[in-house]
Amino acid sequence: MTINPSIKQLLILSGKGGTGKTTIAAAFSKLAGRSVVADCDVDAADLFILLKPEVKEKTEFHGGKKAVINQDLCSRCEFCLQSCRFDAIVDYSVDEVLCEGCGFCFRICPSNAIEFNKNLSGHLFDCRIPENREFLYAKLLPGEGNSGKLVTELKKKASAYCTQKEKEWLIIDGPPGIGCPVNASLSGVDAVLLVTEPTLSGLHDLKRIVRLVQSFKVYTAVVINKHDINKEVAEQIENYLHQENISLAGKISFDEKVVTALQQEKSILEYPENIAAQEILTIWNSLQTIRIKI
Numbered sequence: 001m002t003i004n005p006s007i008k009q010l011l012i013l014s015g016k017g018g019t020g021k022t023t024i025a026a027a028f029s030k031l032a033g034r035s036v037v038a039d040c041d042v043d044a045a046d047l048f049i050l051l052k053p054e055v056k057e058k059t060e061f062h063g064g065k066k067a068v069i070n071q072d073l074c075s076r077c078e079f080c081l082q083s084c085r086f087d088a089i090v091d092y093s094v095d096e097v098l099c100e101g102c103g104f105c106f107r108i109c110p111s112n113a114i115e116f117n118k119n120l121s122g123h124l125f126d127c128r129i130p131e132n133r134e135f136l137y138a139k140l141l142p143g144e145g146n147s148g149k150l151v152t153e154l155k156k157k158a159s160a161y162c163t164q165k166e167k168e169w170l171i172i173d174g175p176p177g178i179g180c181p182v183n184a185s186l187s188g189v190d191a192v193l194l195v196t197e198p199t200l201s202g203l204h205d206l207k208r209i210v211r212l213v214q215s216f217k218v219y220t221a222v223v224i225n226k227h228d229i230n231k232e233v234a235e236q237i238e239n240y241l242h243q244e245n246i247s248l249a250g251k252i253s254f255d256e257k258v259v260t261a262l263q264q265e266k267s268i269l270e271y272p273e274n275i276a277a278q279e280i281l282t283i284w285n286s287l288q289t290i291r292i293k294i
């Protein structure tokens, strides 16, 4: 599928959870006019709580296949028990959690007693939010892997909406950390906004995610959330960004209203008189220049 080159994909990431990434993503999703919004945190999606979408369609996601032994056909030869590298077959039954879906047992069973079926790994939700915009999120079922594959599926669908409906922005709330789903979320984006907090662990996590993002050679900017709770570390972060030649998109002050907004499951923009909302608005406006650079 060809992606419309005029669409700008903005991915919001943080080195770990709890930095305020979703608060910012929710605010941007309101500010970005002609846009599609996607929550790629498939292990713990929460943007839907703030956006209160109307679910239009729920589709199954099959991340792979799993083996199942048909007891009526099994001759108890034990080939599969001895051959499974993951020790997933016990007492002539496959342990669903341990089965990695390699299909080897299915191929070697002399009695054709093993079925190799598609495995339901999660669901993808196709939703509508105000101003007739699309919002997509997904949930992986407990214990299921393949989160990277689900993120790729989600982004593919969101990009297709952008192209079909000629949207300007694809706003993506990314997964926390630096694992496989983050890699999947980074693929093909135009710009990354990293959200960090002024703590030593925040700086450490920021450095890790910066190393990962730099390998994708994508435009990167950073927001320091609650910058005023530790001005000394906030300054260290600014110095680090300067050394690495990374833009500081802006700083957000600690504001009790952010906590209130989260408790009331609302976007911070619904409290326009507070300082954090004003600062987020300023950051969003500054990001408009990215559209020219990328």
Ligand code: SF4
Pocket: 069, 073, 074, 075, 076, 077, 078, 079, 080, 081, 092, 108, 109, 110, 111, 112, 113, 114
């Ligand atoms: S290889 Fe097939 S027949 Fe042999 S124990 Fe496994 S399931 Fe049963």
Ligand code: SF4
Pocket: 066, 067, 083, 084, 085, 086, 087, 088, 089, 094, 098, 099, 100, 101, 102, 103, 104, 105, 106
């Ligand atoms: S599909 Fe692979 S991992 Fe799963 S039980 Fe068979 S051999 Fe083991």
